[in-house]
Amino acid sequence: MRFMMIVKATTDSEAGVLPSDELIAAMQKYNEEMIKAGVLLAADGLQPSSTGIRISYPEPGGKPKVVDGPFTEAKEMIAGYTLIEVKSREEAIEWALRMPDPHGFGQGEIELRQVFEFEELTDNAETQEKEAVLRQEIEGQRRG
Template sequence: MRFMMIVKATTDSEAGVKPTQELIDAMQRYNEELVKAGVLLAADGLMPSAGAVRISYPEPGGKPKVVDGPFTEAKEMIAGYTLIEVKSREEAIEWAMRMPDPHGFGQGEIELRQVYEVEDIMENPESQEKENALRMKLGERNKA
């Protein structure tokens, strides 16, 4: 089972305030634990929404609409993520509870969401096979 720990943004992260060295060290130790346990798939911080673009689809079948950031509601924004693969929801919660306060000032908030597997959203075996083949190619490319 894959889970994403979504680190919610704060006014500081949206302002581009960089983490302290103490927080960087704590996050590196945490990520090392995830690697040693064999559960870490990816982990990254995201730049502030000032440089982001939001694409929406206001009309069915219509042309997409592009809006440049920054976006206003920091609590609805994402500052980073950690993607893990574990055996259960409970194990994912345990790992999320061990993450250091992602902003270091008592403002951290993590949303834990399970990731769909191909079989969860695709019933057609041909579609599943095609998707799995694409994922294998991606895995091969990432190893090169």
């Protein structure tokens, strides 16, 4: 089971305030623990929404609309993410609870969401096979 720990933005992260050296060290230690446990797939911080681009689809079949950031409502923004693969929802919660306060000022908020496995989205065998081939190609590109 894959889960994404979504770190919510704060007014500081949206203002581009960088994490302290202490927070970076704590996050590195946390990531090392997840690597040793074999659960970490990816972990990254995101730049503020002022550097972001939002693409929306206001009409079915219509042309996409492109809007440059910044965006409002820091509570709805994402400052970073960690992607893990674990055996259960409970294990995902345990790892999320171990994450240091992601902003270091008592403002951190983490949303934990399970990732759909492709097989859960369709029972069409041909579509599932195409997806498996695509994922193998992606993995091959990563390995070089």
